[in-house]
Every structure is written in structure tokens, then in C-alpha cells.
Amino acid sequence: MNMVSLRSGSSLLTRIITTYRFAGCTCGIRTSSSPLWSVNHGDGPTNTHNNNKQQQQQQQQQPQYENNNNKQQQQRQYEETDNQQTNKASDDSDSSGSSGGSTSEGDTYIDTEEGEYEVRQQILDAALPFVHSYGWTQESIVQGAESLGYSGMAHGMFPGGGVELVNFFYKQCNKKLEDSLTHKAEEINNDPQLKKGTTTLISEAVEERLRMNIEYMTCWHKALALHASPLNTIQALDNMGSLVDIIWYHAGDRCHDFNWYTKRGLLAAVYKSSELCMLQDKSDDFQDTWDFMHRRLSDVHNVGKCFREVDGVLQNASAVVKAGIITGLNIIGLNNKTR
């Protein structure tokens, strides 16, 4: 394999691998004639390289999901069908004709978008246990992929690196929270006696969600640091947004005007501050954090009450002022009715 492989016909992953091999060569690391990835003899799918006939034969026996993933990524990013056709053509021509390469057969599940999504989720899920040792980094993803039998190079599917792991974990927790809240709502439906106030529901939901972070509390500050980076802001806000939406929806909010935003904004502030408090909480079972959270929620409640009172006062104020003016006019004697 040489530099010519970098031309058209190479997938994203093969280019990454080429880069690593080149780097390896320059550093004086002896590389064998067969590609790097063949060292990992798992039962899982291996990466393929179009120009290597040996790999082609392996390719026909194992699903070509990696190649197709990258083809799909390229297609989506650049919408170049020419590239695809060149790839397909070279695949077909290079294969020794026994099965014509998996690409030309009917799509396997992994070739579909859903299939690719599933694989991504599986790899990230498998990577989570490694976070304690390797942190929220690419290395965890590599370990996760290898634990499933895929090549470590599968981390190329996650260009964002560690932050994708953080997002996955966040979404997984949100989903768990939603399921739990739905279940609770059903229980309340079946047994009206369990009905609780809105603030109670919200505080329980926030506590439940924060408890899901306890598992990774030692490295959670690193995850928050990743989220604080400007490149990841959109994702972070999106995650937070869906979290507060879930909590409010299950607490009974059905509004459809600007209050939708104010309510969620306030809850996001409470959640975020409680999360930060939790980072440095050393008390037993995080009792300090729950107390902090209850104080913040009662603040919000008080603010809402205050706004309503001010509104009422303003309406009354105009009536009071009018009454004052009429009284003044009466006193001076300028009221025409009694003259």
C-alpha cells in the first residue's frame, strides 16, 4: 500500500489508517506488509482496503459495514455519487467474482441508516464502563469498540471524540428519566391518591436525574468542561433543552406561548446550579445538593408569586390613581355633576 491509495476510491477510514501507518513509518516503527488492523483478529468485522486483494477476500465473508458507513458519510457530506460509483466499480472489479462483494448484494441491516445508528449506539454504550479508567476521550471509545469485537479504528465514526460519549450518556439518562416519569404518571392515573404538587414532581425528577450522574461523579467535571467548549455548545444546549422539556411536560405543563420558554429557562438554571453544587458536594448521600435544589425551587416559586402579585398591584394601581384624581376634583369643586 502506498500513497497512491489516497486518491479517489479510498474511504475515510482507510485514509485515517494510511495516515497512522505513514506516521508509524516516519517514527521508525516497523510495519508489516499486511495492514495494521489485521493484528486484531477478532470475530468482528475488519476494515477493508480496496487495493488489497487479501482483504477483499476477507471482505466478502464479513459484513462491509465500515466501508459502507464511510461511503454513506461521504455521500451525505458531499453528495458525490461519482465517488460512490468509482468505489463500487473497483470493488466489483477487484473481487474475485465469487460473491461480487457485499456492496452489490441487497443491503444488510448495517448498511441502512438505522443499522449504522444502532452500531454507533452499541459502541458508545460499550465504551461507558471504560470512562472510569480512560475518561471521556477517544481512548474509551476505542476500548469500547474493541470489547465488542470491532477494530479500535471504529473511533473514526465519532469525529467529535470524547464529547460524543458525553452526549450519548446524557441522552441515555434523559431517556431513562422520561421512562421513569411516564411510569409514575401512569401510577398516579391508576391511583389518584398518589397525586402530587407540581413543585414536588419537579424536585423529584431533578433529584432522580442528578442521581444518574453519581456513577461518573469523579470525572463529571471533565464532561462539563467538554460541554462548555464553544464547539459543543449547540449539543449541550440541545441536551439541556430536552431534559427540561421532559421534566416540565411530565409535571403537567401544557402551555404554548412564551411561558414555555420562561418555565424551561428557570428550570434549566435550577438544574445547572444544582449539578455544579453536586460536583463539590462531600456530604452523606449528597444531602447538601438536595437541600440546595429545594431552596432554588422555592426561589423560583417565590419569583412566580411575586410577578403575579405585581401584576395584580399594577391593575389595582390604575384604579386607585383614577379614584384619587376624581376625589381631588370633587374637593376642588370641579365636578360638573354637582355644580
Next chain:
Amino acid sequence: MGGGYGTEQAQMRHNLATVLPAGPAYAHINLRPRFSFSHSSLLSLCSTMNWPALGQGLRQYGTRAARNKRVIDRIIRVDHAGELGADRIYAGQMAVLGKTSVGPVIQHMWDQEKEHKAKFEELIPQYRVRPTVLVPLWNVAGYVLGAGTAMLGREAAMACTVAVESVITDHYNSQLRELVNLGEEEHKELIETIKKFRDDEMDHHDTGLAHDAEMAPAYTALTNVIKAGCKAAVWVSERI
């Protein structure tokens, strides 16, 4: 990797030189093949530099269900904004022209818009859609538009109705096409609702024309300006 690219370029130049005629007249010809190389070089660059793919975060919604949700989200959000705006426009018009002869006509159209708005307000929590953040803005802008055009006269008010309803009808039609594309059976309820509302809006459009909208001062200019404003509002509400 610079060395790598350099040698590749040299290789390609050598290959192509055998095909292309040599000489200064041909020096301007771009030796890079049109499709593959430039993109693959960009990809290699991205991979070596380890830029977090900015689009990656947004592409997370790769599944069909998530894509459906995004489309329906947008549709309901913008329709709610539209009905809210229409409700306020008629409110403004009624405030000025309520006591004139077109009062009952406008009142009838307003009642129907109120119905539409209520339906979308019901759909927002049902589909867990985020309402547009510009709701307060559309509240004010709609009222101002309605009252403003009504002050120009009853024909101008009708012209405003015609303009707004024609934009909304086209918009509903394209939404119906999108929904049918996504799956007619899946979204049957929503399709039926939007169809009914589209028919109502077309009705309003025709009513406006029937009540001498075209006699309004500067009819073409007025309607074009209002149409442009509506289209901009629709575009913004879809996103924000």
C-alpha cells in the same frame, strides 16, 4: 503529510502530462481531477487535524423517526405562529372596522381563525413541539398590520387579507406535500387538519377578493409587500 501530497501531485502531473499537450498555453489547465481528489484531500485534512465534525452533532438525528419529528415540529410551530398572526390581524381590523358594513364578514373570518389557533394550541403539547420564540412579536406585529391596513380603508383591509391568505394557502399546500411524502397513513390526522384549514384559508382569500380588495389603493404594491413580509415571518418561525 505535505510530502505525501507533493509526491501525489507530481505523480498525477506525470500521468496527465502524457495525455495533455505540453507547453505554456496549457499551463493554466487544472491538473486535479474534477471530483475525487479535492474532496478526498479535504477529508484527509479533516482526519489528520481531528476537527470535531461540526455537522456531526446536528447529524445525530439520522433515524427516520427523528427526521419525521423534526419535520412535524417545524410544521406545527410555523402553523401555530401563522394562526396566531392571523388572529391578531383580524383583531386589529375589527378594532377599526368593527362597526362598519364589513364588520360581520371580518368577524366570521376571525372566528374561523380562532378555531384554527385553538386546534394548533392543542397539537403543540400533543406532539411535544416547541412554540416559536417570537410569539410576543407576532402578537404585536399582527395587530399593527391589521389595524394599519384597516385605517387605509376597508378595501385595503381586504387586500391585506387576500395577501396573507394567499401566502398561507401556498404554505399549507407545500406542507401537505411534505407530509404525504413522509407517509400518508402515518400522518393522516395532521393531513386532514391542514387540508381543512387550507380550504378555510382559500375561502377567506376569495371572500377578500369578493369584497373589492382589488379596489384598494396601490393594491399590487400593498399585496406584494405584505406577501414578502409573511414569507419572511414563515421562514423565521420555522427555525426559531
